[in-house]
Amino acid sequence: MQSFRTELENPIVEKDIIDLEKKIRAFREGKIHDEKFRSLRLARGVYGQRQPGVQMVRIKLPFGKVTFKQLLRIADISDEYGSSNLHLTTRQDIQIHYVSLDRTPQLWAELEQDEITLREACGNTVRNVTASATSGIDPLEPFDVSPYAHAVFEYFLRNPICQDMGRKFKISFSSSEADTSFSYIHDLGFIPKLKADGSRGFKVLLGGGLGAQPSLAHAVEEFLPEDELIPYIEAIIRVFDRNGERTNRNKARLKFLVQKIGLDELLNLAAIEKTANKFKFFNINRDVIAQPQPPLLIENALTAEELKNPLRYEQWLATNVFEQKQTDFYGVFVKVPVGDIPSNTARKLVAAISPYVADEIRITQNQGLMLKYARKASLPALYEALESIDLAAPGFDSVADVTTCPGTDTCNLGISNSMTLSKVLEDVIYNEYEQLIYNREIKIKISGCMNSCGQHGLAHIGFHGSSLKSGKAVLPSVQVLLGGGTVGNGVGRAADKVIKVPAKRATHVLRAVLDDYQANSIADENFHGYYDRFGKDYFYQLLKPLADLSTLTDDEFVDWGHVETFATAIGVGECAGVVIDLVATLLYETDEKLGWANEAYNESRWADAIYHSYNVMVSGAKALLLQKNINMSTQTGIIKEFDVNYVDTQEITLKSSFSELILQINQNEPSQEFATQYLAEATSFLDGIKAKREALV
Template identity: 50%
Template sequence: MSELIISDKVSPAAKRDILDLNNRIQGFYSGETPEEAFRKFRLTRGVYGQRQPGVQMIRIKLPFGRITAEQLVKIADTSDKYATGNLHATTRQDIQLHFVKLADSPQLWADLEEAGITLKEACGNTIRNVTGSAEAGIDPNEPFDVSPMAYNIFSYFLRNPICQDMGRKFKISLSSSAKDSAFSFIHDVGLIAQNGTNDQGETVRGYTVYVGGGLGAQPFSAQKAFDFLPEEDVIPFIESVLRVFDRYGERVRRHKARMKFLLNDIGLESLLERAREEHKALKNKKFQISQTIPFDISEAYTDRASLTETEILTLAQQQVQADELVDFEKWLKTNVFEQKQKGWYGVNLRVLLGDMNSDTARSLAAIVKDLAGNDIRVTVNQGYLLRFVKGEDLPTLYLKLKALGLANPGFDSTADITTCPGTDTCNLAISSSYGITRALEDVMHKEFPEMIYNQDIKIKISGCMNGCGQHNASNIGFHGSSIKKGKLVLPALQVLLGGGFTGDGIGLIGDKVIKVPTKRGPEALRVLFNDFEANAFEGEYFNQYYQRQTKNYFYQLLKPLADLTEVQDDEFRDWDHDELFKTEVGVGECASVLVDLVGTTLIEAKEKLSLAEENFESKVWADAIYHAYNVLITGAKALLMTTDVSTNTQYGIVNDFETHFGKAFQYEVPAAFALPEATETPFKSLVFSLNKFEPTEAFASYYIATASKFLTFVNDTREAQLQETGEPTLKELTFGQDS
């Protein structure tokens, strides 16, 4: 590996993370770090294995999709240097780089951090990128800008000990208005901005709060937790929920490890009650949201004279050739809107497959510097939003974007399909997403050109049931699948209908209707469009029509396309592929891996103890306490692994440790921290005193010291086990680290 160079511009915390990643990679190459332990580590640093062996996908975490022109150039340059020169925008407003060598990932990260861009916690069992309405701050319908709240949530939980090793990932969204353009109904926590009234009758900012939503093979719509939660209570509430999820959430059965299953098991009231029980232990009982975010430019733009559509078209006639004026007008109607700042315009860029090459990205950055505000937003449908464009500059902007292939009309319309990469790069994908997306968009371009104006029907595609393309949350959704025909297998599409938003703004999960060969996907789309056009009532939304006709109607409508009596040779081949189709699903990279070496687990516990001590020295008592809590959980898990006990939750680990190791661990409890049940279940009492006391220096000191004693007890117990069996001792399993 070449020498790692880290600029002085990189923060100390990020530098430490990058060096840690570099050291772990070296340990992995030398055989000192087991593969599963390393995978778990690298995922939380945004390094994700691809379908192709030996290369990685790097996920760049962009809070609420915000990026500056300079940052876009930095990402483009980085992609040229370490990846393929492509920037892939995702439904979580991230940008992904593919085909990166593992050894290059630390330097790639260091280069991005120079521009204030992180990979930290972009993958793995952490809080994923906090998404937000791309139009936040310029939305004419918003009560206030949710961007500061999104940034505060991101920064508060980044490197926060309560969410570094959860059972599964956790997703948060913020919508700027009741339109819910960030899809709160499919998130673990979804927030929709609204104003409310406090006890003094004053107007205050707050949010409608939803919890427990999620997609995947078993999708759930989120449940409403609060009609209105004041802004200052939002982060404390999220922290409380995270602590509950961390403790009680499933950790072994990956398919049951999302918060939606915990909510389904214990119910909303129990979840909220357990969250309230965590309140005493919180670092912040209230959290005042800073309205200042990095690179904020909004205050620089004051209202100016608005232009009518006619005035803009008149200006366009002076610059745009006559045969292009029709295209300009389509673009103006479908991709441009006036912001809440009068006289300024937001311009959406429709990007096929979410892919943009690096040269295009650099050219776009130059256009932004010249004609727009330096505040680009990646959108949840894999496009980009430019902000603060003058009305008189729209024709010039259009021509510059058109030269880059970025002026296609129909942003976020039926014709603008959202899709994941599918089998192009993903381990879990079953069939090609990119190929069918191109085929469907081609059908609409040639046969249904009016669909660029349709904002009712949204189409989303995923390469498998896991839902990275959000197919469950669309009016017409498809996910990759397969169908057997004799001894051969056909690539197939599972068709889902009725998801997404209804005409009254309610978000729904789509129904699985039928499975058809993937090469018949275009015909399925034709059938659905033609039927809707022929039979829907005037003004009826697609989801209303679906509910009126019922699922069985659409099953019968599409059933002929599922008939395999006659199958063409081409149908045994996926889109963009010449070879015969076969299902090749790899190991998913999002699972929480139970490391099978007890020694490795104890090393983890030792690292957590070091973090607890560091936070104590920094006087961050609450974080120090939570790191010490993780020492207790990890140490107990290590000993339970020696008894072949499989525990599903942290709560279960504590109970099982009591059962199998009884009262073997003894410790002294100061009178100030004694609990009535301590004499009966000493270890359980210790662990769960976590939320019984305020996070003071005194409690932190006691809790960390006791966790340290417990870790010594665990190490001694394990040493005795190894000596009795003749196995290598812990010192021989420390993989080059200090014993």
């Protein structure tokens, strides 16, 4: 490993990468526990994959924005460090697979040369902030939400309040009431609102999530003024950090905290936390995300009449192109099969489109791309350029555009294949139901397991990987879900689990549902109306013959895309870090947190110093509780039990209860005076903890 001190201009980023390099070395030398190291690397976008000895690196691209230069940089990185492939995700990130752990610091350093980060792309952090791909050019939008999404990304990146939460935290911004960023499945989702006097604000949705137990978000604000956006998010995260579950990761999302304490109580706690916020109001720079320069007008451009396949062009024009709110310009969607772009194709893509569109690409929530500012006269030439690299398929975001996670190809949690199944289902649509490439209402989504990374929980027709047993043999299967999807303005539907069938019969499931829909839906009835009119049991009976295992063939014991007989092989998931219950490790971490507190204090970052000091006391208290084999699952539990087991028994002497000491954090403004006092108290507390620990051992 080498030093990156001379390569980067940003000292904060440089320090991050050097720290990762040191931690990898310490891990290799056995100085850091492997589970602690896992949480550390996850927060730096480095995720273990199904294949041993290699990593998936997730690149964090706020609201999916990437320039031509950045895309070329990522393609080069994938060639140098990975498998020469770029995988687009449903959270508008790009993933690179098969990366050596030891090379990740160098990889990160090279990405940062073009202002691309890995920081907090995984782990128990604020994940990538998503936004409608059309934001900024959407004819329906009240205003561009991109600057707001960017401000949220910047504010919470490296923010002490969200570096080691009990679980991940997801935020989205939709460009309009069409809710194309799915506010209803996020911890916090925002929909822009504009008052008659021009005041900007957001409708706020809270506590949504998919996973194995879907929960639809609650509407908690109809109009949150724009300057209260970041303080509001900060207060909610502070409550989640202190009160959220930390032991059982299956119950650790914000939606479970809402279920546990109630929505009203959570909002009351958030109101209390606002006192401690760094800002009471935060003005968003609306101009920070400027619209890119449109391309020059090309003389004598190719015309539609000169195209090799004018009928296919007309299909593409009808399904993949829309008029922007900017007069005389068009947005163009690019359908990317299973979200995979080989690095060489990415280079060809930039070369092909750069004469015809602006220098800004947006990754879409359904794993495609959106291009901006195409001129009408250039559309035939742009189509021909995309066609030359097999990226001009019509039917973007239609029934023929299936969303999928990587499944068993690379993910530890994958049960059955999703990538090949996605391609097979798309082939069924193109070959047997071509008219449905114009239908952008019905969505088909697939996940390799129940965790819904492919968003099957919000699909009209969804599948997730599973298994079935027939005699002594196990065969790949899919759980079929129906009836989910977006309604609008923050309202959504979670899909119903209907039936489980062998995976090789998923194509028959699709045909059965689509045939019935075409035969029995009534005029102007959407899929939701059709599904509700017949009801879940109707579809169970419709599909029940496909679940009959008495007619199995040998081929059905082999998963899609495989040649070997199916066997379940589920590893340990890494969607968030694992809790470490080692006293020595905790005290080591606590010392590190105290160092961060002092560093923030010396840089006059009072709010950060205060929160680091808070974490010093929580971590120190947890260490001593573990000494007595007491493991609390929340920070509030740690605070309470430390009083019961150490302060009330006078094993630790404090001037007040531990609760009164530590919870000064939400009763004081983040001033220099309070930061000075609180840091001194945290330092003294840690000294006491260490002394007690030494006495006990």
